[in-house]
Amino acid sequence: MSDVTAPMAGKVIDVKVNVGDTVNEDDDLIILEAMKMEMPIVAPTSGTVKEIKCKKGDSVGADDVLVVIE
Amino acid sequence: MLEMVLTTGVVHLTIGNLIMWLIAFLFIYLAITKNYEPLLLVPIGFGILVVNLPLTFLMQEGEGLLWKFYHYGLEWEVIPPLIFLGLGALTDFGPMIANPKTLILGAGAQFGVYVAFFGALILGFKIPEACSIGIIGGADGPTTIYTTVHLAPHLLGATAIAAYSYMSLVPIIQPPIMRLLTTEKERKIRMRQLRPVSKKEKILFPLVTVMVICLIVPASAPLMAMFMLGNLFKECGVVKRLSDTAANELMNIVTILLGISVGATMSAEHFLKPQVIFIFIMGLVAFAFSTAAGILLAKFMNLFFKEKINPLIGSAGVSAVPMAARVSQIMGAKYDPKNFLLMHAMGPNVAGVIGTVVAAGVFLALGR
Numbered sequence: 001m002s003d004v005t006a007p008m009a010g011k012v013i014d015v016k017v018n019v020g021d022t023v024n025e026d027d028d029l030i031i032l033e034a035m036k037m038e039m040p041i042v043a044p045t046s047g048t049v050k051e052i053k054c055k056k057g058d059s060v061g062a063d064d065v066l067v068v069i070e
Numbered sequence: 071m072l073e074m075v076l077t078t079g080v081v082h083l084t085i086g087n088l089i090m091w092l093i094a095f096l097f098i099y100l101a102i103t104k105n106y107e108p109l110l111l112v113p114i115g116f117g118i119l120v121v122n123l124p125l126t127f128l129m130q131e132g133e134g135l136l137w138k139f140y141h142y143g144l145e146w147e148v149i150p151p152l153i154f155l156g157l158g159a160l161t162d163f164g165p166m167i168a169n170p171k172t173l174i175l176g177a178g179a180q181f182g183v184y185v186a187f188f189g190a191l192i193l194g195f196k197i198p199e200a201c202s203i204g205i206i207g208g209a210d211g212p213t214t215i216y217t218t219v220h221l222a223p224h225l226l227g228a229t230a231i232a233a234y235s236y237m238s239l240v241p242i243i244q245p246p247i248m249r250l251l252t253t254e255k256e257r258k259i260r261m262r263q264l265r266p267v268s269k270k271e272k273i274l275f276p277l278v279t280v281m282v283i284c285l286i287v288p289a290s291a292p293l294m295a296m297f298m299l300g301n302l303f304k305e306c307g308v309v310k311r312l313s314d315t316a317a318n319e320l321m322n323i324v325t326i327l328l329g330i331s332v333g334a335t336m337s338a339e340h341f342l343k344p345q346v347i348f349i350f351i352m353g354l355v356a357f358a359f360s361t362a363a364g365i366l367l368a369k370f371m372n373l374f375f376k377e378k379i380n381p382l383i384g385s386a387g388v389s390a391v392p393m394a395a396r397v398s399q400i401m402g403a404k405y406d407p408k409n410f411l412l413m414h415a416m417g418p419n420v421a422g423v424i425g426t427v428v429a430a431g432v433f434l435a436l437g438r
Contacts, residue, residue: 026407034413062264062413
């Protein structure tokens with residue numbers, strides 16, 4: 001199981017996956033916006049999306065868990 | 071009949087006016103279609119256009135409308151410090167406080183300022199002119215304007231346009247230099263997540279900084295004092311109205327006056343001179359050297375620190391906020407998509423603004 005955390009405070013502007021999706025390493029999971037810049041948060045490993053802890057429009061802090069991959 | 075024709079501007083048009091019209095249209099075009107610094111290029115472009123309409127006397131000393139904006143806004147030192155008030159209210163110094171080493175990078179990236187200063191002296195510019203040209207390398211528009219108005223007001227149009235042009239060209243100028251000076255391994259260095267910064271630290275920062283810097287470089291006081299006041303508004307949490315006004319409405323108002331005043335200094339007889347080309351060249355030299363110095367300094371620091379710095383954040387020491395930090399992020403993510411340098415790069419980026427203001431203070435003391 002691995003937690004995907006926010007590398008910095010920002011706003012979630014897109015969630016690219018659904019619970020149950022199979023993802024490969026480096027696939028985009030979340031698009032985070034900080035300093036007017038969009039940054040993809042990618043999967044650290046291949047696996048299945050177990051849980052999504054944020055939704056589009058959420059403001060998140062650094063280290064908040066965004067997605068859990070199994 | 072002839073007399074009536076002579077009172078129109080048409081017969082007084084010069085080739086220079088027409089060239090300036092083209093420059094004005096180019097700026098407005100770039101702003102609208104390419105979104106290049108539109109908040110500045112639209113009023114600057116319009117200012118250039120109207121000041122090159124003969125017999126309007128908009129820049130007539132003591133009478134012209136735009137002269138009044140220029141005189142009371144820029145010559146009286148009102149507008150650039152008010153912009154700094156707004157910048158202070160918009161700036162988060164957290165990344166720099168969390169990693170104070172980045173202050174060194176912000177200072178190091180001022181190297182190009184001094185290179186361009188000496189370069190301009192060699193090209194035959196006088197000391198006050200060379201100071202105004204050198205400061206372009208800090209990539210900070212309001213500081214460049216403030217310094218030039220004091221030291222070499224006849225160069226204002228050229229230095230302001232050079233500073234803002236290079237700021238918007240950051241994503242084009244910096245990456246080749248960054249690639250040239252770093253190895254792939256260095257570009258992939260991951261940096262530890264920044265520690266959280268307490269509210270107390272953030273409140274103390276502007277107070278301590280304004281005292282320390284103004285005691286060491288008193289000539290930087292007008293810009294530094296307003297910059298730190300704006301930041302105190304933001305961080306203290308009890309004057310949200312003032313902080314919002316400084317960062318939004320007031321900033322917008324002074325941006326309008328700044329843009330049109332800068333544009334108004336660009337009449338054909340003032341702007342179309344060979345020295346303007348040298349100013350643009352020296353500005354680019356300054357910018358390139360600042361970028362390189364920041365990167366090389368980060369590599370040098372890595373020789374001594376156990377925790378390595380990704381040298382790509384060194385280039386963010388030029389104070390184009392947050393463009394330079396974004397470039398660091400984009401370059402880093404290109405080589406390792408899991409690497410997030412943005413917040414690390416904001417440290418040298420905001421430190422660079424302080425560094426440029428200090429450099430301006432030194433120049434103002436030197437050039438007077």
